[in-house]
Amino acid sequence: MSRFLLREIPYSNIHVELAEIGFDSLYLDVISEKFRYKNIKIYGLSTAQANILKQTALIFGADCAVNKNVVTGKIETSDVILCGSYSQLQKIVSKLKRQPFKLAMLAGKIQDFLNKPAGKTKITGILNVTPDSFSDGGLYLKPEDAQRKLISLIEDGADMIDIGAESTKPYSVPVAPEEQIARLKPILSFIINEGLTTKISIDTRSSAVADFALNNGAHLINDVSGFEFDNKMANVISRYNAGVIIQHSKDKAENTPVYKNVVDEIFLNLKDKISFAQEAGINDIIIDPGIGFGKSREDNFKILENIQTFYSLECPVMVGISRKRLLHVQDAGNDIKDAFTLAYSYPLMSAGVDFLRVHNVKLHKLFLNSLPT
Incomplete structure (x- = not known):
């Protein structure tokens, strides 16, 4: 047996592990940033911007991958991937603030990226007043059934319905x-008459x-077409x-x-849709x-594995996987589907996703x- 024993440490536990080995408690916050890594894709930099960013990253022991033709000047722009610890990235930000070619603006964007706080996931409950929805179609088509379900979702703690x-x-x-x-x-x-305040x-x-709906008490619209269906x-x-x-x-x-x-296509598409919404005054x-x-199914898994990518768009992120075919248990009962949904949801909660849209609130x-705060 080897005399060396190795164990990978997740960043979430780095403070505890540093304290256990006897590291100086006065410097815990400083050192912990050196164990926290990020890979950041930046789109459409000029060759001058890309070259300066790469050299700046190398100065601080980080790195920045650029198109192979950036150094030759054969291309005008390049997407880049900047990687480093939080400590290194903070130093890069400070250096970029003093650089030309609008890199001070880029420094601000990187700083915003690093500062995103992790909040607690909120739960959105699903209520379909339809005869044909894939999971609960026909169950709540009658007004009294829909009302009972709504109250149940609220009592179960739904942050939004x-x-x-x-x-x-x-x-x-x-329809x-x-x-x-x-x-x-x-x-x-019913919502108006009962004075219900859930979003x-x-x-x-x-x-x-x-x-x-908005004229009758609804707070927001969930447009699954992303403005494509109705201009x-x-x-x-x-x-x-x-x-x-x-x-x-x-x-x-x-x-x-x-x-x-x-992931890239969805990211850029949503970026354009956000700009469109903001220009409309939303x-x-x-x-x-x-x-x-x-x-x-492979696409869906890539999205889930890279969910934190979408945080860069600076809007809350919602994910809906509840009882879907992705779970690969189409013939199972809802109790099994809900268990699978929860299992798939936990990594999303850990990653700080803002909203989960679920049937079983x-x-x-x-x-x-039950999770520690």
């Missing part, structure tokens, strides 16, 4: 705005439905000074387009990478509340 009147599962039939409104009217009236989002692609949607949301959940959806749910780099924006919407809230 997402109400849908049109299924967007694969091969689902579109006319008038029918969606008819399905939503009783539950929205309500409405899952719709229709600006007419959004207009009705009036952004203006309606802005007029009510309401919020929006922008979901990435490249194609119909039943289609699976081919991505060259699924400030309360949540983004959703759209698990299961026009993605293969109680299970997820109990688990969240």
Whole structure:
């Protein structure tokens, strides 16, 4: 047996481990930043910017990968990947603030990236007043059933409730705005009459439905098309000074387009959608990478594994995996699907995702509340 014993230490436990080996407690915060690493992709730098950033990174023992033709000047721009510990990245930021070519602005963006606080995941409960949703279709089509479910979600601790009147599962039939409104009217009236204060989002692609819902107590719109279905949607949301959940959806749910780099494509698409929403006057924006919407199972896993990438867009991130085909237990009961959902959700909670959209609120809230603060 080797006389050397090695064990990998996760950053989340570095303070405890440093204290255990007897490291000077006065310098714990300083040294811990040297054990915390980040890889940051930066898009479209000029060759001058890329060269300066690379040389600055090397000065502090970090590194910056650039296109091979940056040094020759054969290209005008390059995406780059900057990597280093938090300590090194902070030194790079300080140095860049004194550099030309607008690198002081880049320094500010990197600093914002490093400063993002990790909050506690919030749980969004799902309520579908539809006959054909993939998990609970038909269960809450009657107003009294929908009302009971709504109260149950609130009592279980839902931070927000997402109400849908049109299924967007694969091969689902579109529902006319008038029918969606008819399905939503009783539950929205109930919310107003009962004085319920839980935040309500409405899952719709229709600006007419959004207009009705926001005029009747809803707080934000969950547009699974990301403004692609109805070009009036952004203006309606802005007029009510309401919020929006922008979901990435490249194609119909039943289609699976081919991505060259699924994470990169979704990131850039959502960036453009955020800019579009802000230009329309919408400030309360949540983004959703759209698990299961026009993605293969492999694509979905790549998104989940890289969920922290989307934090760079500086909007809260929502993920919905509840009872979906991704879990690979389509024929199981909801109790099994909910257990699988929770298992897949834990890494997302640990990664600091802002919202999880789930069917079983109680299970997820109990688990969240059992975790150490």
